[in-house]
């Protein structure tokens with residue numbers, strides 16, 4: 001898949017311009033930064049974003065892109081849905097019940113190729129600014145170049161790309177539907193001055209028409225709903241149309257009242273009025289596999305309280321280890337080809353609305369997977385770190 005995106009990024013401006021500058025809900029978009037209209041100077045990257053489910057879309061060139069991306073999307077969707085099943089089970093929730101609430105049979109899935117050309121400029125720090133993803137889970141494949149970091153216990157921690165592995169990030173809608181039991185993981189990408197980084201991210205979310213709110217089974221007196229319901233399509237549009245500011249979109253639908261946790265209920269009663277924000281992600285909930293404690297951080301201005309001792313939902317391990325991404329087409333990403341990307345110029349980098357050329361003459365580092373002919377991606381690393 002990386003290879004197909006590499007060819008796509010390397011195509012001429014004329015071939016790509018068709019997909020540039022559209023609406024955030026257009027099924028195929030090519031651009032620069034996060035949202036070309038709002039944050040040109042903040043994210044040093046190019047992207048291709050394609051909606052692949054419930055309707056499958058594809059660019060027409062490169063010619064093999066359609067087949068490869070269809071195959072990749074189907075495999076990763078199967079993994080994502082299997083992981084979600086394990087999560088529902090761990091929380092003691094009825095699978096059918098939650099699938100209905102999120103309308104998962106017509107779940108939304110997008111496929112994003114990210115290209116971060118090497119760059120050195122003291123004014124631009126990030127390939128991708130700190131953010132959380134909008135969906136339920138994001139499955140991420142990287143080309144082996146460092147840069148990705150996640151926020152863990154208020155510190156940014158580098159996540160080493162593991163060869164042949166897909167990393168899983170928990171996203172905003174998992175936090176919403178589980179009423180904050182699972183936290184969307186904050187992540188960012190630092191710029192690399194030497195080599196280009198590439199990643200393929202596929203996010204699986206509820207149906208675009210689902211109005212998502214905390215599932216009633218997880219709402220009670222001790223844990224009142226921490227988010228308001230919102231249609232996923234509206235959330236997506238809002239999140240994608242604005243600058244990404246950490247968990248800005250999620251915070252907008254955070255409830256600011258009725259916080260009555262013990263043992264801090266007294267303190268929390270004092271901070272019922274806005275702008276109290278609950279559930280800033282300090283721990284990726286999937287880290288619960290390793291850590292049985294889930295921290296919920298409640299913040300109001302400078303005030304931080306930690307509510308601990310909530311038992312973390314167990315993950316059904318079998319679900320994680322029995323499913324893996326197996327490219328079924330020989331043309332897929334693991335086929336070696338050297339170098340992946342050479343000498344061509346990309347016109348995609350723009351600043352303040354002007355398109356300017358960016359030479360990407362440095363070859364991309366070959367993904368570790370490419371070195372081992374015929375190997376499949378066999379492991380899934382959960383987005384988190386072990387201490």
Ligand SMILES: O=C(O)CCC(=O)C(=O)O
Pocket residue numbers: 112114128133140142148187189198199201
């Ligand atoms: O390139 C990466 O590793 C991260 C990409 C990402 O966060 C995203 O596409 O949402």
Ligand SMILES: [Fe+2]
Pocket residue numbers: 131132133187
């Ligand atoms: Fe992301």
